Amino acid sequence: MVSISTSTINVPAIIAAVATPQSGAMDIFIGTVRNNSGARKISRLEYSAYVPMAEKLMTAIELDLRSKWSVHEVIMVHRVGMLEVGDVAVVTAVSSAHRKEAFEACRFAIDQIKSIVPIWKKEFADDGEMWVEGEHLEGIQEMKSGPFSA
Amino acid sequence: MVSISTSTINVPAIIAAVATPQSGAMDIFIGTVRNNSGARKISRLEYSAYVPMAEKLMTAIELDLRSKWSVHEVIMVHRVGMLEVGDVAVVTAVSSAHRKEAFEACRFAIDQIKSIVPIWKKEFADDGEMWVEGEHLEGIQEMKSGPFSA
Amino acid sequence: MINVDVKFFGPLRDIVRSNEISLEVPPPHSGDSTFDALVVIYPELSKWRPSVRLAVNFEYVPFTHNIRAGDEVSLIPPVSGG
Amino acid sequence: MINVDVKFFGPLRDIVRSNEISLEVPPPHSGDSTFDALVVIYPELSKWRPSVRLAVNFEYVPFTHNIRAGDEVSLIPPVSGG
Numbered sequence: 001m002v003s004i005s006t007s008t009i010n011v012p013a014i015i016a017a018v019a020t021p022q023s024g025a026m027d028i029f030i031g032t033v034r035n036n037s038g039a040r041k042i043s044r045l046e047y048s049a050y051v052p053m054a055e056k057l058m059t060a061i062e063l064d065l066r067s068k069w070s071v072h073e074v075i076m077v078h079r080v081g082m083l084e085v086g087d088v089a090v091v092t093a094v095s096s097a098h099r100k101e102a103f104e105a106c107r108f109a110i111d112q113i114k115s116i117v118p119i120w121k122k123e124f125a126d127d128g129e130m131w132v133e134g135e136h137l138e139g140i141q142e143m144k145s146g147p148f149s150a
Numbered sequence: 151m152v153s154i155s156t157s158t159i160n161v162p163a164i165i166a167a168v169a170t171p172q173s174g175a176m177d178i179f180i181g182t183v184r185n186n187s188g189a190r191k192i193s194r195l196e197y198s199a200y201v202p203m204a205e206k207l208m209t210a211i212e213l214d215l216r217s218k219w220s221v222h223e224v225i226m227v228h229r230v231g232m233l234e235v236g237d238v239a240v241v242t243a244v245s246s247a248h249r250k251e252a253f254e255a256c257r258f259a260i261d262q263i264k265s266i267v268p269i270w271k272k273e274f275a276d277d278g279e280m281w282v283e284g285e286h287l288e289g290i291q292e293m294k295s296g297p298f299s300a
Numbered sequence: 301m302i303n304v305d306v307k308f309f310g311p312l313r314d315i316v317r318s319n320e321i322s323l324e325v326p327p328p329h330s331g332d333s334t335f336d337a338l339v340v341i342y343p344e345l346s347k348w349r350p351s352v353r354l355a356v357n358f359e360y361v362p363f364t365h366n367i368r369a370g371d372e373v374s375l376i377p378p379v380s381g382g
Numbered sequence: 383m384i385n386v387d388v389k390f391f392g393p394l395r396d397i398v399r400s401n402e403i404s405l406e407v408p409p410p411h412s413g414d415s416t417f418d419a420l421v422v423i424y425p426e427l428s429k430w431r432p433s434v435r436l437a438v439n440f441e442y443v444p445f446t447h448n449i450r451a452g453d454e455v456s457l458i459p460p461v462s463g464g
Contacts, residue, residue: 119381
């Protein structure tokens with residue numbers, strides 16, 4: 001299950017939704033808004049997305065992940081809109097029989113989201129506002145051999 | 151913060167406790183009781199611990215982890231007693247500025263718990279009860295060069 | 301001439317001051333010729349050429365991709381989610 | 383003679399049918415001699431010797447470790463937490 005959300009991400013509900021009776025392991029990654037970006041003091045972040053393409057790519061990431069690891073449930077949710085320090089921006093959660101798969105697949109999910117999903121972050125700091133440069137080079141390289149390129 | 155708990159593990163409280171304003175990343179591993187062990191159908195698990203030594207080693211694991219990765223908060227809780235399928239047996243949670251440290255340190259925490267912390271699991275299955283053989287070989291090797299041996 | 305609507309996001313939206321721009325262009329029409337037509341109107345876009353990606357109908361495609369009337373065309377600056 | 387209380391856990395507890403056993407042994411006294419004394423009483427323990435670890439005062443120590451009166455001595459079978 002993947003989604004772009006305009007409201008608060010409910011982490012306990014996500015955990016409950018990835019749990020299955022077959023699962024011995026769940027790994028949950030939570031990305032939050034931190035109060036600094038290097039030396040700059042951050043007050044809030046605004047996330048925007050190209051929503052239909054973002055959800056399409058997140059679905060493709062889930063399929064790719066399932067082809068690489070044997071997992072039970074996968075949830076990826078990214079929030080958009082204005083977020084304050086401490087707010088949850090993204091959650092990736094994976095359940096599996098054993099921990100290796102859950103950890104690796106959960107890491108893969110967030111790495112891929114950061115590399116290829118069309119979401120943008122603008123920082124509002126003490127010295128003004130600024131679009132964040134993401135991890136696009138890694139993403140572009142992934143893309144060339146990945147399932148998402150034409 | 152580490153502990154052996156005789157009551158239900160409160161996962162949302164753990165997540166709230168590892169969050170800090172400096173953290174952009176949290177990784178949470180949740181180990182649950184699954185309904186099978188290979189071909190055997192499991193009805194419940196009983197965990198027992200050598201509590202003072204278990205808590206001492208979990209504290210040593212946290213110190214070791216903090217010497218290897220720059221992280222903010224670390225929580226490790228393992229439950230003891232009789233658990234049903236789906237119950238949470240163990241949680242390791244780590245917050246950090248960026249995701250790499252949170253993932254690696256969280257994985258290290260659960261790997262070390264499974265290798266060296268004196269906790270034992272008895273399976274109650276359709277064909278009787280049985281002590282589980284853990285991952286002790288890996289653990290013994292870790293021990294020889296680790297901070298926990300004499 | 302075909303009509304192509306191009307969507308903009310993130311920092312590119314600040315440059316063109318719009319979410320979407322309508323272009324009238326002669327076929328054959330590719331991502332490259334779209335970008336070239338846009339740079340004439342918004343010279344500031346040119347410095348984004350090395351890092352921006354083209355998406356057509358919600359998929360990343362090379363800039364050589366042929367664009368047809370009705371395609372959903374988007375310029376994707378470096379992403380920074382998470 | 384010194385008095386040594388040895389704690390048992392998990393599957394070892396099922397063998398000795400007790401959480402703790404009190405031994406009277408002559409010094410010098412090591413983990414090895416403790417284990418040997420226990421095997422005399424519980425022969426079934428011998429097969430655990432390769433996999434069991436010794437803990438003295440809540441720390442893993444080699445079986446050659448010298449045990450003194452008042453030490454908390456425990457036999458730790460392979461752990462299986464998580």
